[in-house]
Amino acid sequence: MFLVSEGFYLAQVNIMLAKYYPQEIEKKWQQKWAADGLYEVTEDSTKPKWYALTMFPYTSGNLHIGHWYAMAPSDVYARFKRMQGYNVLHPIGFDAFGLPAENAAIERGIHPAAWTMRNIDNMRRQLKSLGASYDWSREIITCLPEYYRWTQWLFLRLYKAGLAYRAKAPVNWCPHCQTVLANEQVVDGRCERCGAVVTRRDLAQWFFRITRYADELRQHNDIDWPERIKIMQRNWVGKSVGAEISFALDNAGGEETEIRVFTTRPDTIFGVSFMVLAPEHPLVTKLTLPEKRTEVEAYITRSRQQSEIERLATDREKTGVFIGAYATNRLNGEKVPIWIADYVLMSYGTGAVMGVPAHDERDFAFAKRYHLPIKTVIAPPKWSGEELAEAYTTPGVMVNSGRFNGLPSQDGGEAVSYFLEEKGWGKHAVTYRLRDWLISRQRYWGAPIPIIYCDRCGIVPVPDTDLPVLLPENAEFKPTGESPLKYCESFINTTCPVCSGPARRETDTMDTFMCSSWYFLRYASPHCDTAPFAADKVKYWLPVDLYTGGAEHAVMHLFYARFFIKALRDMGLVSFGEPFRRIFNQGTIICGHQKMSKSRGNVVNPDDYVSRLGADVVRVYLMFMAPWEQGGNWDDSGVCGISRWLNRVWGLVVEKYDGGSANRVEAERELTRIIHQTISKVTSDLEKLRFNTMIAALMEFTNYLARVSKARAVADSAWKEAIKTLLLLLAPSTPHLAEELWQRQGYPYSIHYQNWPGWDEKLTRNEATTLIIQVNGKLRDRITVSVSITEDEAKRLALGSQRVKNYLNGREITKMIYVPGKLVNLVVG
RNA sequence: GCCGAAGUGGCGGAACAGGUAGACGCGACAGUCUCAAAAACUGUUGAGGAGCAAUCCUCGUGUCGGUUCGAUUCCGACCUUCGGCACCA
Structure with a gap:
């Protein structure tokens, strides 16, 4: 090792020129590159452009070796492209708003802004020590007004385009973080950040109409993305094609005349033997018979008390209650009982399903438990009328289905749908799992939502000229379950931009994923103060050519960013529909074969290695230890x-x-x-x-x-x-x-x-090569030959080999395989 | 449960349009230098076996089958690990 103590170094200073002393040369060149602005770029029409982007870091305080693992190889690639003659934009910045900063600041008793800016100073120092070719003149920090002004501006554009709306809805509430969460931030019923079990609350909140882009978000045309991410996004959108069908209600004197259900299997409609409503379904109270009321209400209360996790458990036994009412299947006139059950979710489809136990596993389990009829209407192969032992869910031929008998499932479903449309009993329908993006947060450390509420004028957007709506520095920001800005008088009280009367500001802040949904546009013109980005510069640099980062953002950041760009495209603000041409996910770096964590005490701090061995050594080691997409073990x-x-x-x-x-x-x-x-x-x-x-x-x-x-x-x-x-x-x-x-x-x-x-x-090209001689596929000799050897010559050499002769033992050669310039295989009986 | 990726020396990993398995590195062992150690450098290093020796033989890419002249690579079943999805009608 060349590791030397300071004293030793000083003693040896006269021979320094001959030794590799990375600490010295690295600092020297970093300073020179910075002074010369070596990596600062401007638009240049004479060169092809290359936009190399690495996901910007969250300002958590210290960069660990995992950040290096994301940044070093991507910098190597950017440098490679630069030497290939590309005009390379390789920017860096900081994702600076958000809960972790706020929580950490509360713990330490300092202001989130101070805490964040201090972290940025440290992280910037660390990043510079890596020797990456970032254009530091383009650095952006999302929590500064000069940035979030434009985040707010974009909110207003989305609002004006009808893509942002306020609605009261049951939303995910994290009791630990004391705020609502988007669906994407709830993983297995728990908060994606802190792991607390998420509960439901009915609150008026701001949403983005991401569902309008559901179909487009499922497509990944002309972009080179990992299959894994594309699948996750497609699953997240969850498109189902089928039919919406009306079942008749004949409760005498009642005003409700139908229950609408969504199904992907209209071909099974003749097999309906019951209806199931979600417990929260609005029809439930209206349809329940008086004598069933107590039982039904008890069931509803019980399902409300259950956590998301309990309700989502798939291995749970199906439960439900008959509400006493009946619906009529208009296709065959059959009356079927109406039940409620918590396996039916209000948030999906119409909140009601038709029970077809013979051809749906859940309905089958439910029917078995409550002794409901199971009627086969899709014949499995070789079926001869016997009762099914389990639900038959794959396609087959329609039976017991009146005029549709004999049709295969696929065609039959279509035929039923058209028939329903003809009769006005239903229609073709598509349903998505994707929900609108909830962006309100009841926390302090985020960009304020630029909306004003006026008693006379209602919801009034803040005029562009009044942006930014500054986050007040003096607010008491401890979480209470309500936005801290609610108690900040100087912030909340304002005048209505329309009527100039007294009005109040929206007090929630925006989800930080909003900040990161457009930051890659800002890098093109980071100091533009008339717009979030200069159109001509975005036109030159965007889209991003290679975007690298962790795979954990598949249905959050990467999904939201795509939505943003599609919305901006439709507003005419950008001319492309996909922000990232290629995405590459690097793996995770571990230490001692375990995930790095503070509690395990195995966090590798790059600073130690950079100061001892040099950044170049760390960069190379990170690349060398394993394929980048695989991650590796720090040793x-x-x-x-x-x-x-x-x-x-x-x-x-x-x-x-x-x-x-x-x-x-x-x-x-x-x-x-x-x-x-x-x-x-x-x-x-x-x-x-x-x-x-x-x-x-x-x-x-x-x-x-x-x-x-x-x-x-x-x-x-x-x-x-x-x-x-x-x-x-x-x-x-x-x-x-x-x-x-x-x-x-x-x-x-x-x-x-x-x-x-x-x-x-x-x-x-090599001049000589090793010719492999095999007998029955086993290596027996190697002979160095010219690469241009002929087949005959190769075979002659093979047969002439003494070693081969020992194996042949005089046996007859039945076949000779020749792979040009590589191998001769002698096959003997 | 479903979908996907992956299982190769003591370790991280190379090599797969089927054709020399183990590149490169770590570790280990031996040697050079040194009073000694570190560093550096040189050599050996998949396992088992035969030989004084140069050498040579057998086995070997998770397990079991299959296809093939030939399989780490292709096919089938299974085991393990890691991701993702999971009452979405």
Whole structure:
């Protein structure tokens, strides 16, 4: 190890030039790059653009090695693209509003703004030490008024486009965070942030009409996204195609005449033997017979008390209550009993289902439990009229279905739907699982919703000219279950922009996912003060070419951002419909084969390694330990291996090479071949984001060069060319080391704007190869041959091999397989 | 339960349009240097076996089958791990 104590370093200072001392060169180059604005970019129509974006970090205080894992390889790729001649936008910023900051600030008794800004200072210092090629002049911080002014502006655009509305609805309430949550932030009935069990509340809240884009959000046309994320988004939208069907009510004197249900299986309508309403369904109180009232009300109370988790448990036995009323299946005139059961959800479809026990597992279980009739109307293959042992849910042929008998399920469903439409008893229908996005939060640390309530004028949007609606600094922000802004008199009291009468401000703040739904647009013109973004700059830079980050945002950030862009497109504010052309999810980094966590005490702090070993070493190690998408295990001795390697690289370049001028054709031809092979391998690995094998190729190249150096095998000029290539290939991965050695070799500043080396395919080809000789598929001999060997020659060599003869034992060869230039397989009986 | 990804030396991982399994690195062992240690450098390192030796043989990519001249790679079943979905009518 080159690790040295400070004292030792000072004593050895006279030999420093010969040693790799990353701390020194890294600081030096970082300062120079910053002073020169090396990575600051402007629009340039002469170059192709590349927008390389890494998900911006949340301002939690300290960047851990997981952040590095997200940022180092993506920076390597951005640098690679820059050397390939792209005009690369590689920005960074901070996602700064939100609950964790607020909670942490409360715990520590300081203001969230102070806490957040202090964290940003530290994180900025950490990020700079990584040596990433960020354009710091474009830094954005979402909690500053100059940013959230435009978040509010965008809220108002959505409001004016009819995409933001206020409604009273049962919403998810996190009792720990003391705020409502969007559906996307509830995971298995628990708060996505803190894990508390979520309860229901009826509150008037602001929603975004994301459901209007349900169909488009299911499609991922012309974008290169991980299959996993596309599937999650599609599942989240949850599109179901089927029919909405009306069942007749004939309760004498009642005003209600029908129950509407949604089904994906209109072909099973003749199998309906009961109806089920959600306990919260508005018809329940109207239809329940007096003698059933007590029992029904008790059931409703019980299901209300149940938590989401209990209600969502799938292995629970189905329960329900008959309410005493009947509905009529208009297709066959049958009267069926109406039940309520909590397996039917008010929030989906019409909140009512038709019970077809023969062809639905849930209905089957329910019918068995309450002894309801099970009537087969879709015949399984080879069915001969016997009772079904379990629900038959796959397609079949319609039976016991009157005029529809004999139709296969698919066609039958269509036929039934058309028939219903004809009669006015129903229609084709599509239902989505996706709900509108609830964006109100009853917490302090967020952008205020720019809305004013006036007794005379009602809901009045804040005029653009009055933006931003500033978050008051002096508010008491401890959570109470209501927005802290409610108690801030100076904030809440205002005048109506329409009638100038006294009015009150909306006191809720916005979900922080709103801030991150458009930040990638802001980077194009981060200081624009007349609009959230300058249209021409967005036109130049967007969409993002490669967006990298964790997979945990599949149905939150990535989903919301897509919605935003589609809405902005429809308002004419942007000209594209997808924000991110390609998405790549890196894996998770662990330590000691366990997830890193403060409680386990296994959190790896990059600062320690950067100060001891250098940022270049950390960058390379993160890339080398495993494929990027897989994540990996942080290992202290592994990182030392990288240190050793970079030391050897340093030595190889700095040491005097004296190869004379002798003409050594063979060795130089081999060197040329290996250089070209390495360029080819490194380039294609980088394109595929296969950083681990890219580094391995560079290590092999270094090992090879070490042998060449030791043998003084090639002339000085050839050696110089080899070293030049090595440095260029290293530049994206080890920017400081490469820049330093580049300068020492006398090349012009900066290596990071040099052209990426090209290669000649012809020169990568080997002259000799190893021919594999097999007998019955087992390796028996290897012979070095020319790559241009003919089939006959290869077979002759195979048959001539003494080792092969030992195996043949005089047996007859029945077949010979030849793979050109690679292998001969002799098959014997 | 359903869908998806993955199981390779002591460890992280290479190699898969089917064709030399274990690149590269870590660790370990041995050596050089040193009074010694660290660092650095050099060599060995899948398992088992034969030989003084150079060498050679057998087995080996989660398990069991199949296809094939040949399977880590393709097919089928199963086991394990990790993700995602899960009363959505």
